[in-house]
Amino acid sequence: MAFKRASLLIPTILVGLAWPVPAYAGHGGNGVDPDNQNQYIEAPDSLTTYGSDAMNHGKAQLERSDITTHWGTNDIRVYDYNYGDTAWAGKADCLDLNWLGQSCDVIRIRFNEHSMAGHGQGSWKSLGCHEFGHTGDIGHRPASGDTDKNSCMRDDDIWPQNFDSHDLVAINSSTN
Template identity: 60%
Template structure:
C-alpha cells in the first residue's frame, strides 16, 4: 500500500515537472506538442515592420494551402517582430497558452528577428517556416527534403510548403 502511494506520488511529481517545461517549436517534422487546438486559426500581428507584415501575410497564405483555415483578428496565432539581437535565430514559434489537458496549443506566438538583414524572398520563407510550426511542423533536413523545396528547412530559404509538409499538417491536425 505504501509503495503504491509512493509510486503514485513519484508519477504525479514527474508529470508536473514535465508539464512545467516550456515547449519551443523545433525538432523532427512533427513538432511533438505544438499541435494547434483546431483547424481554424485566427491571426493577429502586433506593431509589425513592413517586412514582418510581409512574412506574416505569406506565412498565413501558406498555412491556408493546408487543411488549416485562417482568419484575421487574433486569438490563435500572435505575430511579433523586433530586434532580438545576434542570438542565432531568425524566427521562433512557441505555445503561450495550452489547453486544459496540455494536449494542444490554444495560442501560438510567432516572433521574427529583425536583427539580421533578409531579402524579400527570405522574409517570405521565414513567414512560411514559422507558420509551419503553428501547424505542428518541425524542421526538415537535407535527408528528408532531397529536392530542397520545403520552407521547413533551416539552412536554405524555400518559400513554400511541399506536398510532404501539407500531408504532415493534415495528418497532425
C-alpha cells in the same frame, strides 16, 4: 555565416502552468500543436513591412493545408523585433496550453529583425512559411528529407518560400 532559422519551444507543465522549454523538432510532428483547425491570427500594427509580408505569406501557405485562418485574436500572435545577436531568425512557441494540456491554445511567432538584417523579401517570406509551418505542428525538415530543396521547413541556409507536398501531408495528418 549560417544560422538556424528557427527553433521551437515545446511547453512543459510546471505546477499547472505552461512553461516554454527549448527543443528541436522532427518533421512529422513536435511542432506547436494547434488546439483546432480554425486559427485566428493577431499582429500588432507595429510590424515592419518585411514582418507583415512574412506573416501574410505564412498565413497563405497555412491556408493551403486543412487549417483555416482568419484575422482576429487569441490563436496565433505574430511579432517582429530586434531580439539581438541570437542563433535564431524566427521562433514559434506555445504561450498557453488548452484546458486538457494536450495542445496549444495560443501560439506566438517571433521574427528576429537583427538576424534577418540584409535579407530581402524572399527570405522573409521563407521565414514566414517556416514559422507558420510550426503552428501546423510540423518540425524541421533535414536536407536528406528534402533532396529537391523546395521545402520552407528545411533548417539550413537555403530559403524556399513554400510548403511542398510532403509538408502539406504532414500538417494535414497532424491536425486531423
